[in-house]
Amino acid sequence: MENANRDSQIGMQLPNPHLANMTKDNLYHLGMSRTSHDLPALFGDVKFVCLGGSARRMENFAYFIGQELGVLSTNERPPNLASNSERFVLYKAGPVLSANVCIYEHGIGVPSMLVVLHEILKMLHYAGSSEVTFIRIGTCGGIGVPPGSVIVSNAAVNGKLEHTYETVVLGKGIQRPINVDQELASEIHSCSRTEDPFSVILGKTYCTDDFFEGQARTGGAVCDINDGDEHRFLKQLDSEGVKNIEMESAGFFALCHKAGVKCGVVCVTFIDRLSTEDVPTDTDILSEWTQRPQILVARFIKKQLTNGV
Template sequence: MAPGVTSEEKEKHGQASKDSFIHISNPHLEKMKEDVLYHFALGTGTHDFPALFGDIKFVCVGGSPSRMKAFITYMAGELGMASPGCDYPNICAGTDRYAMYKVGPVLSVSHGMGIPSIAIMLHELIKLLYHSKCSDVTIVRIGTSGGIGLEPGSVVITSQSVDATFKPQFEQVILGKSVIRSTDFDDELAKELMECSKEIEQFSTVIGNTMCTLDFYEGQGRLDGVICSYTEEEKLQYLNAAYDAGVRNIEMESSVFAAICNLSGVKGNSEFLNPWFHL
């Protein structure tokens, strides 16, 4: 033991190191000879996960494959790892479900649109990080959303994801039973992201609640879907109520993102650019 370090401090350090690794809430995985990540076209029997992904510290996820490729190209430049004319390969080229790109310690992954799509991706992403023996990983979801009471172009950093009734929870039916999970995001990470925004001074940035809906049209109070059973006045009343509940933007993935990150011991947050606003 190092001089001046007590056994209690050593124990705490060991626990902190253990806690920094990915948690898997599934005892059945340990009994599997091979874990196939079907929608990534990757598997523990065919790929050396620690060699391929063991250095990952930051994962950024977003809906569009082309945006995530553009993001990794940008990150390569920021990290000084860009090569002239380099076309970063899609690690998941064996499937058309998701796209994945890597440069240095940064992984960029698309997740499609809506809770089911991102949930499938997150199950396999967290398993990928687990099998790769990654530690101290931060995951940030980046994307566009509809803002409430904000100027177009504002950025929202999520403090809580709330459902369409403004409750900070994600509800899922498992084996016929309703399971409620927390949708709080990491407070320290939100503060760090806000400090980054202040340093950049390019965007108006706020920390607020993000409302996660189950669809793009009726769930978000739009008037231009094939079905609409409410008036414009009722829509505005609802959006005003959302604003009063601390909601600053609306999208379709944040609740399950928060829930899975919380259960896996991963620092996660969502950051959104708002190209238009409701109120």
């Protein structure tokens, strides 16, 4: 249907002057557009966007936060608002959006995450949303912390241990700073409780473009390093305050900062890389650990909404 509200007041301001002329903008990877959906009616009240890896995990989070906020009944599952897409899912529970960052067919890490992040930012811009906080909820490898620990990133570096993320535009590399909102990280961290059966740790995140060689693993299909190289590098990361390794934070922090929105990263560790490469095979344990950052983020969201955010 024609979106009668597409010219309504714009809320979130994005640093792209071309958007002013894109009245029919097709958000292809979300399966919606400014003309096919009433974006202000659907998303104008959004205050939090939570991004995670798998579609199922983010559906479960939407149900969980919906229960916590009292906006979904016990047996009510939120609909996938991106059902016209074969790539991403999008669920809404009150003022909270929940979306996956890994494309169905393939995809892990910054590239697929940036696709959905660009389109959600534009979607909320067109919807007139304002003061929106983005939070990535994920899993990771730990450095010197017990498996099952939750890491709240208070810094992040790229694969070269630099505080910048490089994107290539018109054949040239552009360096964008990886800026972390320290106040937001501290607020999320403060939502931990002494009775929690897991630690919540503020720490630096090492973000790579590869799961194997990029993370100093010797078990990939090809390898040019030895076990000693791996151990020395992991010890170096530990000495520099790195607490976890994952594959999205650099691009996430850089794009959100460029777009002018607050963001944070909260991940649970599956292993301590200083001790082992073997991820636990007990699916019940992994499922319980996966819920830990969701619990922490849900507490943060409830606290913010209670305080009138």
